[in-house]
Amino acid sequence: MTSTATLRTVQTRTLDVSYLETGPDDGAPVILLHGFPYDVESYREVAPRLAAEGRRVIVPYLRGHGPTRFLDPETPRSGQQAALGADVVEVMDALDIPRAVLAGYDWGGRAACVAAALQPDRVTGLVSVNGYLIHDIRAAMKPLPPALEAGFWYFFYFLTDRGYAGLTANRRELAEVIWRRNSPEWPFDDATLDRTARSFENPDYVDVVIHSYRHRLGAAPGAPEYEAAEQALAALPAISVPTITLDGMADGNFPATDGSASAPHFSGPREHRQVPHAGHNLPQEAPDAFAAAVRDVAALT
Numbered sequence: 579m580t581s582t583a584t585l586r587t588v589q590t591r592t593l594d595v596s597y598l599e600t601g602p603d604d605g606a607p608v609i610l611l612h613g614f615p616y617d618v619e620s621y622r623e624v625a626p627r628l629a630a631e632g633r634r635v636i637v638p639y640l641r642g643h644g645p646t647r648f649l650d651p652e653t654p655r656s657g658q659q660a661a662l663g664a665d666v667v668e669v670m671d672a673l674d675i676p677r678a679v680l681a682g683y684d685w686g687g688r689a690a691c692v693a694a695a696l697q698p699d700r701v702t703g704l705v706s707v708n709g710y711l712i713h714d715i716r717a718a719m720k721p722l723p724p725a726l727e728a729g730f731w732y733f734f735y736f737l738t739d740r741g742y743a744g745l746t747a748n749r750r751e752l753a754e755v756i757w758r759r760n761s762p763e764w765p766f767d768d769a770t771l772d773r774t775a776r777s778f779e780n781p782d783y784v785d786v787v788i789h790s791y792r793h794r795l796g797a798a799p800g801a802p803e804y805e806a807a808e809q810a811l812a813a814l815p816a817i818s819v820p821t822i823t824l825d826g827m828a829d830g831n832f833p834a835t836d837g838s839a840s841a842p843h844f845s846g847p848r849e850h851r852q853v854p855h856a857g858h859n860l861p862q863e864a865p866d867a868f869a870a871a872v873r874d875v876a877a878l879t
Contacts, residue, residue: 583625583637587645590668592653596645597638597669601629606702607675608872609666610637613684614787615753616859617643617777619770620683623865628872636678638669640685642786644777655782657685657790658800659713660807663692667700676700681872683707683824683860685790695815696807703875704821705868707860708832709850710843712811718795729759729831736791745787749778761857763828816845820878822871823848826856826863847878 583598598618608628610621618637625635639646642657666689670678679702680690688711694701695712721727732752735741745752754771757764777783792798800808821844825834837850851871856864 582629583635585645588669588672589649590665590672592649592668593641593665594647594649595638595665595669595672597636598625599634599636600625601634602632603634605629605632605634606876607634607636607678609669609678609680609690610635610861611666611680611682611686611689612637612640612643613682613686613859614790615749615756615774615778616684616862617774619774620859620862622862624861624869624872627865627869631873633872636669636673636675638665639777640689641665642780642782644780646780648782654801655785655789656793656801656804657786657788658793658804658808659688659692660804660811661801662686662689663696664804664807665689666693667697670700677702679703679705679872679875681705681861681868681875684858687711688713691817692807692811694817694819694821696810698817698819701819703872703878704817704819705824705871705875706821707824707826707858708829709823709825709835709837709840710817712814712843713794714812714814715794715796715808716812726831732756733791733795736788737795737797742784742788746784749783750775753778757859759830761826761828761859761863762830763855764857764859764863814843816843818844818846820846820875821848822875822878823850824860824867824871825850825852826858826860827852827854828856829858829860831858849874849878
């Protein structure tokens with residue numbers, strides 16, 4: 579992130595969450611949420627654009643990433659969707675933010691969708707890359723077309739002991755393979771990857787990542803404290819808050835759509851946009867388009 583952002587820490591029920599903050603303290607709050615295998619660097623150019631417009635911009639390191647740490651060594655290192663969504667709301671509680679725009683992609687988009695679906699009173703607007711990202715875990719074993727399955731190789735790799743050992747030993751290298759598949763038109767360099775890869779040295783990174791993929795494929799139980807939320811998410815609740823969804827037209831794993839297939843999951847105002855030449859890490863690859871969506875979502879009625 580740029581030098582104008584301040585690194586801070588706030589304590590929630592479960593975590594010491596490290597986050598970058600920029601913009602005026604009294605600005606309309608926006609929380610930007612990163613994915614896997616990425617980190618806050620995804621918003622290196624988005625955050626200052628929004629701050630310059632008077633918004634209070636908060637960019638947390640998700641659980642298992644960067645300086646964010648669990649408070650209790652006995653807490654399960656869950657990466658399930660309900661945990662990610664709860665973390666967002668708990669950060670808002672800890673920072674005394676009653677409502678905010680939530681914007682993200684991949685894991686971060688999922689966290690934002692979960693929070694918006696389960697606690698819409700806390701969300702003034704949602705920006706989500708690849709649409710409605712709440713998992714239907716009951717359908718996790720339904721096959722996809724082979725071309726899509728090939729891009730999800732690491733989902734199944736992480737089901738195995740070999741995958742656990744591989745992620746432990748090759749965090750940066752695995753990320754590079756995934757980045758190149760996810761974003762074939764993004765000409766990132768070694769320095770860009772290195773800045774993000776530092777976040778993978780978190781001591782809980784491997785356990786959180788492995789649990790995330792095993793849980794979403796129905797191969798690992800969730801943490802008991804999130805069971806009620808997971809039951810609610812199993813119904814695939816509609817999102818009622820104003821929403822802009824984005825698809826990168828050069829996303830190597832998630833082909834761009836017109837948004838119609840996910841339309842039934844949005845009961846409030848919603849607009850879908852396609853972004854040329856952007857891959858899966860859309861805010862870092864197309865910061866103007868992502869910042870514009872955050873700016874515009876408040877105007878949807």
